[in-house]
Amino acid sequence: MKKPLILCFALLSWAGQAQMDSTNETIRSIYNLALSEQQGYKWLAELCSMGPRLSGSDQATASLLHFRKIIDSLGFETSLQPVTVPKWERGPQERAWMISQGIKSEELAVCALGGSVATPDAGLEGELVEITNFNKLDSLDLKGKIAFYNIPMDPTFISTGYAYGNAVKQRWAGAIEASKRGAAAVVIRSLSSSVNKYPHTGSMSYEDGVTKIPAAALSTYHAELLSRELAKNPALKLKLNMACQWYDSVESYNLIADLKGSEKPEQLILVSGHFDSWDLGTGAHDDGAGSMHALESLYLYQKLGLAHKRTLRLVFYMNEEFGLSGAKAYARMSKEKGLKHVIAIESDGGGFSPRGFSIQSTPEMVADVKNYRDYFEPYGIYQFASGGSGADISQLGSDDKVLIGLRPDGHRYFEVHHSALDNINSVNARELTMGSAALTALMYLLDRDDICLNCN
Numbered sequence: 001m002k003k004p005l006i007l008c009f010a011l012l013s014w015a016g017q018a019q020m021d022s023t024n025e026t027i028r029s030i031y032n033l034a035l036s037e038q039q040g041y042k043w044l045a046e047l048c049s050m051g052p053r054l055s056g057s058d059q060a061t062a063s064l065l066h067f068r069k070i071i072d073s074l075g076f077e078t079s080l081q082p083v084t085v086p087k088w089e090r091g092p093q094e095r096a097w098m099i100s101q102g103i104k105s106e107e108l109a110v111c112a113l114g115g116s117v118a119t120p121d122a123g124l125e126g127e128l129v130e131i132t133n134f135n136k137l138d139s140l141d142l143k144g145k146i147a148f149y150n151i152p153m154d155p156t157f158i159s160t161g162y163a164y165g166n167a168v169k170q171r172w173a174g175a176i177e178a179s180k181r182g183a184a185a186v187v188i189r190s191l192s193s194s195v196n197k198y199p200h201t202g203s204m205s206y207e208d209g210v211t212k213i214p215a216a217a218l219s220t221y222h223a224e225l226l227s228r229e230l231a232k233n234p235a236l237k238l239k240l241n242m243a244c245q246w247y248d249s250v251e252s253y254n255l256i257a258d259l260k261g262s263e264k265p266e267q268l269i270l271v272s273g274h275f276d277s278w279d280l281g282t283g284a285h286d287d288g289a290g291s292m293h294a295l296e297s298l299y300l301y302q303k304l305g306l307a308h309k310r311t312l313r314l315v316f317y318m319n320e321e322f323g324l325s326g327a328k329a330y331a332r333m334s335k336e337k338g339l340k341h342v343i344a345i346e347s348d349g350g351g352f353s354p355r356g357f358s359i360q361s362t363p364e365m366v367a368d369v370k371n372y373r374d375y376f377e378p379y380g381i382y383q384f385a386s387g388g389s390g391a392d393i394s395q396l397g398s399d400d401k402v403l404i405g406l407r408p409d410g411h412r413y414f415e416v417h418h419s420a421l422d423n424i425n426s427v428n429a430r431e432l433t434m435g436s437a438a439l440t441a442l443m444y445l446l447d448r449d450d451i452c453l454n455c456n
């Protein structure tokens, strides 16, 4: 009686080994093609050569339409979804100086925070109050002064993303809280993990009923210098000059491209990045890299002729940075049309070496994705974390779908994030390519093994 059972086990383990071998081969073929062509990097270089893609700018829409042509030429089915986006411009001048005894001393590297109002044409001058702890605001007299938030990203966090999340309140809410206490303007320490002379922008906010005051970011180097000088001379002043401006909202688009599935074309596996960027650099990492990851993964699928039961959908979201308008419009449209997204993937952590994925779904789904770890280990991917996927795809909700974010190495991301350093020179072609290959391999496994909710 025992022999057939042993034979049965032997057959099963042979079949299991055969499937593992063929899966390893398929994944290897994805990486081979990706690394030998590095097509995503070539596209990223082309994208960055067109300039920054600030939401609401002609440049952002023109670059998107250019990429539609590229994608059309690959034979994917493309469409544009109209999206209304806010329009704000930095303007021609943004400068800051320390003023000691009425005399301009050192000029400080500064940039307006995204969405800030301008200073008067002649600039704005005031004494400074340094704030090193958000919770101690009430103990400070900010009336008529320039609030100087100098709260560094905590370097002891292993995840720079958490350090950023912990410090970002000064940028997001700094102007509101300072204005409530009578401040005339705010300057914040750039949210950067390193000390250099590049200021980092990013969105800030105002509150109805609270006076809108100018808000700027100083480079980390100059924030530290200002802090030291202020300790020596508490009467030190700052002069700030910014000519940024809001305009009426304008029309732009999300770009959608489909590769039809063979068995369940109505089920969508979405892979995405946000197409808009900040304007100081060219958004090579944020989020040109994620956008090209998404495009390259569809390209690799097509070129390798990889089977997929479901439709693979690329989305380039417009305007993540100024309030997620593209993602919100897409989620609304998805609901109205009753689209069935079974998996949604986003890459918005830069083009550095991929280290893993974050998975937002039921514990069972998370465990199923984690089971793939052995396939990815040879490629340096080992972090399979539960929770947190991406700002754009989160708009779709996670009740009936698996949301996944690519997790690149984060140690250098906040050196370049939202600054002039975020340009093509800061992207390594191999590291970027490894991200595209990782996404392709993951999509292949999830679709083949039906790792999705209500998708059978």
Ligand SMILES: [Zn+2]
Binding pocket: 274, 286, 287, 320, 348
């Ligand atoms: Zn981003």
